[in-house]
Amino acid sequence: MKIDVIGRGNVGTHLCKALQGNADVNPVAPRTLDGIRGDADIYLISVSDDAISDVAENLKHRVNESSIVAHTSGTTPLSAISPLFANSGVFYPLQTFSKDVELDYIEIPFFIEGSSAEVSNILKEAAKAVSKHVYEADSENRKSLHIASVFACNFVNHLWTLSDKYLTDRGLSFDMLRPLITETCRKACRMRPYEAQTGPAVRRDTVTITSHEKSLAENPGYLKIYEMLTHSIMNNSFSHE
Amino acid sequence: MKIDVIGRGNVGTHLCKALQGNADVNPVAPRTLDGIRGDADIYLISVSDDAISDVAENLKHRVNESSIVAHTSGTTPLSAISPLFANSGVFYPLQTFSKDVELDYIEIPFFIEGSSAEVSNILKEAAKAVSKHVYEADSENRKSLHIASVFACNFVNHLWTLSDKYLTDRGLSFDMLRPLITETCRKACRMRPYEAQTGPAVRRDTVTITSHEKSLAENPGYLKIYEMLTHSIMNNSFSHE
Numbered sequence: 001m002k003i004d005v006i007g008r009g010n011v012g013t014h015l016c017k018a019l020q021g022n023a024d025v026n027p028v029a030p031r032t033l034d035g036i037r038g039d040a041d042i043y044l045i046s047v048s049d050d051a052i053s054d055v056a057e058n059l060k061h062r063v064n065e066s067s068i069v070a071h072t073s074g075t076t077p078l079s080a081i082s083p084l085f086a087n088s089g090v091f092y093p094l095q096t097f098s099k100d101v102e103l104d105y106i107e108i109p110f111f112i113e114g115s116s117a118e119v120s121n122i123l124k125e126a127a128k129a130v131s132k133h134v135y136e137a138d139s140e141n142r143k144s145l146h147i148a149s150v151f152a153c154n155f156v157n158h159l160w161t162l163s164d165k166y167l168t169d170r171g172l173s174f175d176m177l178r179p180l181i182t183e184t185c186r187k188a189c190r191m192r193p194y195e196a197q198t199g200p201a202v203r204r205d206t207v208t209i210t211s212h213e214k215s216l217a218e219n220p221g222y223l224k225i226y227e228m229l230t231h232s233i234m235n236n237s238f239s240h241e
Numbered sequence: 242m243k244i245d246v247i248g249r250g251n252v253g254t255h256l257c258k259a260l261q262g263n264a265d266v267n268p269v270a271p272r273t274l275d276g277i278r279g280d281a282d283i284y285l286i287s288v289s290d291d292a293i294s295d296v297a298e299n300l301k302h303r304v305n306e307s308s309i310v311a312h313t314s315g316t317t318p319l320s321a322i323s324p325l326f327a328n329s330g331v332f333y334p335l336q337t338f339s340k341d342v343e344l345d346y347i348e349i350p351f352f353i354e355g356s357s358a359e360v361s362n363i364l365k366e367a368a369k370a371v372s373k374h375v376y377e378a379d380s381e382n383r384k385s386l387h388i389a390s391v392f393a394c395n396f397v398n399h400l401w402t403l404s405d406k407y408l409t410d411r412g413l414s415f416d417m418l419r420p421l422i423t424e425t426c427r428k429a430c431r432m433r434p435y436e437a438q439t440g441p442a443v444r445r446d447t448v449t450i451t452s453h454e455k456s457l458a459e460n461p462g463y464l465k466i467y468e469m470l471t472h473s474i475m476n477n478s479f480s481h482e
Contacts, residue, residue, distance in 0.1 A: 075452055101432075145408070148418060150440055150442075151403050152400060154440030158473060165435075166388065174433070176350050177389060184397055184426075190342070205289060207316075225396075225469060
């Protein structure tokens with residue numbers, strides 16, 4: 001199978017690596033479309049959301065009617081590109097990609113949508129050659145997954161950044177927290193996270209909360225986040241069963 | 242070494258298990274002090290912060306002058322108990338404890354403070370029998386560590402809870418995010434978290450951010466957290482070097 005990957009950001013770079021073993025992969029620069037093949041089976045548009053339409057427009061007259069053109073975004077609907085091509089789809093890998101960090105691709109969940117059942121099947125096969133977690137998801141479900149992943153990954157990493165900075169500013173080291181972080185993650189992967197909740201907010205330990213808020217008074221950014229998330233934990237009623 | 246552990250919450254329960262291999266450990270009910278020994282070498286008060294003073298008061302006339310009395314809290318200063326005993330200290334394990342979850346105690350960081358260098362050394366030896374991460378930390382540093390751990394552990398787990406609920410409410414499964422969470426954690430343990438940040442906020446991808454905020458409009462609790470943490474990521478200048 002011939003796959004042209006258009007885009008050289010974090011996702012495009014990793015997709016090339018991931019697909020290489022099982023397909024004939026060709027990386028393509030998104031602006032110029034330099035080196036693009038006229039006869040690829042699949043074109044993956046892996047660029048920022050606001051650039052997808054432009055790339056798709058430029059691509060329109062360069063591809064065979066039988067080819068599949070898919071974007072790799074969690075946010076952009078299929079309808080953003082489907083009017084332009086006979087066969088279109090979405091090929092969305094739900095992972096946090098950093099260019100220099102090696103990944104175990106087999107663990108990356110892929111969410112697939114196709115303009116037809118046939119397109120969907122071809123994209124699913126391409127994903128299954130890489131990963132053991134391949135799902136179908138329409139644009140609405142994909143968006144929900146993307147939003148949930150912003151909370152579960154991007155915001156989580158930012159809280160660690162805040163934590164790191166707080167300790168570093170006080171001559172302490174983030175390394176002291178790494179065992180705690182590892183265990184926090186291990187628990188969330190073994191049970192539902194609401195069952196794993198610990199800390200002053202869920203204990204309603206107002207003595208500790210007040211004392212922390214007093215310490216954070218000089219850091220309004222931290223204080224606001226502390227108050228909001230403490231309040232959210234205290235008001236949570238998230239046992240779903 | 243004889244150690245009486247006063248308190249049967251998550252921390253007390255795990256401390257008993259952790260210390261058992263290398264010491265003669267005796268669990269004690271905090272209200273009645275039933276079964277307490279008069280001649281223990283160390284008494285560990287492992288109760289909620291607002292109960293530490295009461296337990297310490299009750300303990301005052303039950304222990305030898307040569308014994309060490311230490312609490313296990315990250316928040317309460319040593320001075321809350323030091324006036325009551327000749328030898329006092331803090332024996333703070335920085336970990337997320339759930340009663341039913343097994344732990345690898347050797348990975349738990351312990352933060353120790355003593356009313357004298359001698360007390361400090363004895364508590365450090367007791368901790369080193371359990372863990373390979375034993376530090377001295379005064380009350381101020383311990384409080385900073387505790388605050389940082391609320392961000393890095395309690396708040397992080399809550400974001401996973403929100404994520405879980407968001408997906409479950411839409412017929413999707415939190416399992417779909419677990420590979421992402423595992424990788425997010427793995428990255429934060431290999432590099433500084435500010436280097437690992439991904440997602441729409443750090444990319445300043447306002448198209449995606451606006452689209453997410455529109456979807457979250459029906460969920461004011463989620464929207465407020467989304468806006469606040471997105472803003473915090475965008476205004477972050479956390480490269481510390």
